[in-house]
Amino acid sequence: DSGVTQTPKHLITATGQRVTLRCSPRSGDLSVYWYQQSLDQGLQFLIQYYNGEERAKGNILERFSAQQFPDLHSELNLSSLELGDSALYFCASSVDTGPSSYEQYFGPGTRLTVT
Amino acid sequence: DAKTTQPPSMDCAEGRAANLPCNHSTISGNEYVYWYRQIHSQGPQYIIHGLKNNETNEMASLIITEDRKSSTLILPHATLRDTAVYYCIVRVGYNAGNMLTFGGGTRLMVKP
Numbered sequence: 001d002s003g004v005t006q007t008p009k010h011l012i013t014a015t016g017q018r019v020t021l022r023c024s025p026r027s028g029d030l031s032v033y034w035y036q037q038s039l040d041q042g043l044q045f046l047i048q049y050y051n052g053e054e055r056a057k058g059n060i061l062e063r064f065s066a067q068q069f070p071d072l073h074s075e076l077n078l079s080s081l082e083l084g085d086s087a088l089y090f091c092a093s094s095v096d097t098g099p100s101s102y103e104q105y106f107g108p109g110t111r112l113t114v115t
Numbered sequence: 116d117a118k119t120t121q122p123p124s125m126d127c128a129e130g131r132a133a134n135l136p137c138n139h140s141t142i143s144g145n146e147y148v149y150w151y152r153q154i155h156s157q158g159p160q161y162i163i164h165g166l167k168n169n170e171t172n173e174m175a176s177l178i179i180t181e182d183r184k185s186s187t188l189i190l191p192h193a194t195l196r197d198t199a200v201y202y203c204i205v206r207v208g209y210n211a212g213n214m215l216t217f218g219g220g221t222r223l224m225v226k227p
Contacts, residue, residue: 002160031213033213033214033215035215042218043153043159043215044217048213048214055213056212056214088156090159092159092215094213096213099147099164101213102147102149102204102206102215103149103161103164104159104161104213104215106158107158108157109157109158111156
């Protein structure tokens, strides 16, 4: 158990819809990261938040957005869903201090299926 | 960040040591080597990291060559539960943005 929780575990929705994925980081971790894993793209970084502020952005689509709340949990919002958005979405957290910032702890993921 | 090269797959007998190589010949002086693994469809799991000295923890050992151009992750007594994809990642110790970049990794199959 990494200490990172994600809900829901599975999500099935239709094209054009909007969903929200939720992540609670490990206690004490200020950084939250979102990654997407699809069959053809592998694991890809989407976005990082540190203590409520956006820190870095990867190849995140404009239809996707995220935020980190004062209690440090984070939400990833995916809108106007397309079939190609079907993937595993992982959240990870870390302390943000030097080399240990890359010692990231991943949640179990949310499997999104768009039909 | 330095690029890494790993063999796409390896087999190991249960109970034997699994030695997973990683080439990072363009690594620079302030870049660390990190190892993660992903057991089928689970979240990636941090294993170990190092700069230039060999490192050991309860999961594995990391051996970095003196010129730092390659490293080896050693699982001393592989079990069936160690079957996973292993990723070698090189990152600067700290910068604005701490994302991990996962390549193809090595698919390790531990066989009975």
